[in-house]
Amino acid sequence: MIDFHLDARSGISPYLQIVGQVRQALLLGLLSEGDKLPTVKEVVAKVAINPNTVSKAYRELEHLGLAAAKPGVGTFITRSLGHASLAEHGPLQQELRAWLTKARAAGLTEPGIEAMFQNTLRESAEEEK
Amino acid sequence: MNAILQTHALGKRYGKRQALADCTLELPPGHVVGLVGPNGAGKTTLLKIACGMLAPTTGRIEVLGNEPNGTPAQLARVGYVAQDTPTYSALSVGDHLTLGARMNPRWDAKLARARVEQLNLDPKQKAGKLSGGQRAQLALTVAVAKRPELLILDEPVASLDPLARRGFLRHLMESVAENDTSVILSSHLVSDLERVCDYLVVLVSSRVHLAGETEELLAQHYRIVCTRRAPSDLPAGLDVIWAEHSDRQSTFVVRTQTGLPTGDWSAEHLELEDLVLAYMERAVEPGRFTTTPTGDTR
Numbered sequence: 001m002i003d004f005h006l007d008a009r010s011g012i013s014p015y016l017q018i019v020g021q022v023r024q025a026l027l028l029g030l031l032s033e034g035d036k037l038p039t040v041k042e043v044v045a046k047v048a049i050n051p052n053t054v055s056k057a058y059r060e061l062e063h064l065g066l067a068a069a070k071p072g073v074g075t076f077i078t079r080s081l082g083h084a085s086l087a088e089h090g091p092l093q094q095e096l097r098a099w100l101t102k103a104r105a106a107g108l109t110e111p112g113i114e115a116m117f118q119n120t121l122r123e124s125a126e127e128e129k
Numbered sequence: 130m131n132a133i134l135q136t137h138a139l140g141k142r143y144g145k146r147q148a149l150a151d152c153t154l155e156l157p158p159g160h161v162v163g164l165v166g167p168n169g170a171g172k173t174t175l176l177k178i179a180c181g182m183l184a185p186t187t188g189r190i191e192v193l194g195n196e197p198n199g200t201p202a203q204l205a206r207v208g209y210v211a212q213d214t215p216t217y218s219a220l221s222v223g224d225h226l227t228l229g230a231r232m233n234p235r236w237d238a239k240l241a242r243a244r245v246e247q248l249n250l251d252p253k254q255k256a257g258k259l260s261g262g263q264r265a266q267l268a269l270t271v272a273v274a275k276r277p278e279l280l281i282l283d284e285p286v287a288s289l290d291p292l293a294r295r296g297f298l299r300h301l302m303e304s305v306a307e308n309d310t311s312v313i314l315s316s317h318l319v320s321d322l323e324r325v326c327d328y329l330v331v332l333v334s335s336r337v338h339l340a341g342e343t344e345e346l347l348a349q350h351y352r353i354v355c356t357r358r359a360p361s362d363l364p365a366g367l368d369v370i371w372a373e374h375s376d377r378q379s380t381f382v383v384r385t386q387t388g389l390p391t392g393d394w395s396a397e398h399l400e401l402e403d404l405v406l407a408y409m410e411r412a413v414e415p416g417r418f419t420t421t422p423t424g425d426t427r
Binding site for chain 1: 160301302344
């Protein structure tokens with residue numbers, strides 16, 4: 001079972017944060033096919049958020065084909081992304097490393113790099129909507 | 130969908146003071162509604178009218194389809210936790226549950242006991258000896274155990290420290306998930322409501338200034354930063370809520386139902402708190418933000 005946490009200052013809506021954390025747990029191998037997600041009640045009792053937010057996140061996970069609800073039982077992971085998938089993207093990671101080196105050489109500090117990454121990520125996510 | 134609360138031109142006057150004016154609202158069921166506004170805005174007045182503890186001076190109100198008339202049938206359907214979560218200080222925790230059981234036809238004794246246990250409250254402890262957070266939790270337990278369809282809470286977390294606040298909201302959200310209860314809770318702090326409310330009502334100076342689903346409201350509002358210009362120079366379809374001008378720059382908070390057209394500006398969505406503050410400032414100084422900037426260079 002995994003736990004969720006929410007960042008109020010991230011500017012990312014809470015339900016998308018939950019979706020993101022499930023994806024991340026899948027990538028890290030913390031979750032795999034057949035695993036049960038915490039119930040809505042369990043989540044809200046831990047992080048004090050609106051139950052509809054959790055339901056919406058779970059619906060989105062179903063829509064993405066990552067999870068399925070079994071009525072009266074719970075929501076289950078239907079697909080493993082596994083450790084392999086991050087490793088498969090080795091070339092991408094190398095590009096990112098090279099970019100980070102360039103950014104530091106250009107005088108960007110870590111907070112600056114983070115801010116630029118977050119902003120660009122958000123902008124590109126909005127463009128793709 | 131039957132509204133949990135529906136008001137039409139509702140008003141309440143205390144002598145010369147208008148506590149609530151022209152309040153027209155329709156709150157859909159299945160939500161946690163945040164009623165937000167500065168102190169003295171009329172939040173408590175509205176909530177007390179909804180519970181049947183106050184009679185309105187003008188207008189109409191229906192709660193769960195009925196006038197809040199104080200009949201036992203109606204009282205059983207609405208749970209109310211008053212400001213500062215009052216309890217009976219001379220009575221023990223256990224007495225509170227016994228009292229709740231005697232006074233409420235739908236009382237869920239099992240739920241009440243389980244909750245008290247989970248909170249680690251000693252049933253023999255006098256309520257007057259409990260901490261603020263524990264007292265708030267006891268008041269919530271009693272309100273939830275009566276199994277209401279609608280739970281109304283007036284500034285429930287205002288006087289609690291951050292830890293107790295989080296504990297209270299967790300308990301509240303768990304009850305909502307468990308029983309599908311609709312909730313209306315008031316606060317003068319948006320940060321208290323941000324994560325728990327999916328519907329927002331902004332009440333300022335006795336009037337409703339904004340109401341809607343939180344997510345929709347967030348999607349409809351933008352902060353635009355551009356070269357100094359008058360609100361009238363913005364494209365049609367943008368409703369200017371708030372504005373500020375420096376000698377060369379203008380900042381607007383706008384609302385649009387149809388999406389934001391591209392323009393020579395940078396635009397981003399607002400956080401809930403900034404959005405609410407924009408409406409509050411506008412409510413206090415109507416007209417200030419829609420006029421052409423003239424002399425106020427800063």
